[in-house]
Amino acid sequence: MAMSAWGAPTGLERTAEQLYEGVSTREGLAAADIAIDRLIAGVPLDPGELRAPCAPGAHAPTPTPYFIARDLYAKMDLDGSSHVLDVGCGMGRMLACHAAMRLPGRVTGVELDAELAARAAAWTRAHDGLAVVSGSALDMPLSSYTHFYLFNPFDSAVLARFLDTLEREAGASVLLVHMSDNGENYAYLGRPGWKLREEGFFHEFCEGRRRSFEVYGCPQHYSIWKLERAR
Numbered sequence: 644m645a646m647s648a649w650g651a652p653t654g655l656e657r658t659a660e661q662l663y664e665g666v667s668t669r670e671g672l673a674a675a676d677i678a679i680d681r682l683i684a685g686v687p688l689d690p691g692e693l694r695a696p697c698a699p700g701a702h703a704p705t706p707t708p709y710f711i712a713r714d715l716y717a718k719m720d721l722d723g724s725s726h727v728l729d730v731g732c733g734m735g736r737m738l739a740c741h742a743a744m745r746l747p748g749r750v751t752g753v754e755l756d757a758e759l760a761a762r763a764a765a766w767t768r769a770h771d772g773l774a775v776v777s778g779s780a781l782d783m784p785l786s787s788y789t790h791f792y793l794f795n796p797f798d799s800a801v802l803a804r805f806l807d808t809l810e811r812e813a814g815a816s817v818l819l820v821h822m823s824d825n826g827e828n829y830a831y832l833g834r835p836g837w838k839l840r841e842e843g844f845f846h847e848f849c850e851g852r853r854r855s856f857e858v859y860g861c862p863q864h865y866s867i868w869k870l871e872r873a874r
């Protein structure tokens with residue numbers, strides 16, 4: 644049986660893949676992503692109109708497009724003992740993608756905006772392996788997580804505080820994926836124990852032989868870091 648791009652041979656992943664077939668515009672991509680949200684969560688996971696003013700240092704709750712979430716998950720090497728923390732999960736798009744791909748391990752999302760956290764918690768309750776914490780990533784224990792995902796959740800000053808906490812609390816080794824770190828990737832440089840494993844850009848949507856189109860006005864840099872703790 645052929646493997647789908649979503650990482651599993653049958654079921655929901657197949658439908659998600661089919662929803663991407665024929666997508667040829669930015670609007671079409673956003674519509675396909677909302678359709679995948681509805682399949683998994685029953686509701687759209689782009690807060691859109693719900694957006695409250697951001698707290699100081701916090702960024703807007705824009706969800707990761709599924710094709711980017713899928714490609715970044717594929718680089719995380721998750722197994723049954725993995726526990727991902729989505730730092731600033733919004734309404735839970737990364738959690739939905741994990742469910743759609745039927746990936747091993749667990750994902751927890753933490754979200755500062757209480758309304759978004761409540762909405763994420765409401766749909767994830769029905770899914771094993773998904774959980775949502777309402778509050779700040781700066782105020783929670785981090786030691787049990789093996790993987791961290793950040794889609795540009797906060798500014799450089801907050802990121803530095805988060806990395807300080809993570810360095811104090813992390814297990815022997817953690818993998819951190821930072822998407823859209825265009826202004827923030829220098830925050831990791833010079834910190835002991837951090838090694839850059841991979842970096843790249845997302846700019847265009849280009850699946851199979853379909854015509855590609857720009858998703859972002861300028862390339863969005865991502866970096867994948869390994870933190871190895873000296874014990």
Ligand SMILES: C[S@@+](CC[C@H](N)C(=O)[O-])C[C@H]1O[C@@H](n2cnc3c(N)ncnc32)[C@H](O)[C@@H]1O
Pocket residue numbers: 700701702703704705706707729730731732733734735736737753754755756759778779780781793794795796797801
């Ligand atoms: C760009 S969105 C990313 C949404 C989601 N991670 C995704 O990829 O679809 C960034 C989110 O981080 C949240 N955030 C900002 N500062 C935070 C903090 N200190 N703790 C938890 N969440 C935070 C924002 O409220 C916003 O919802």
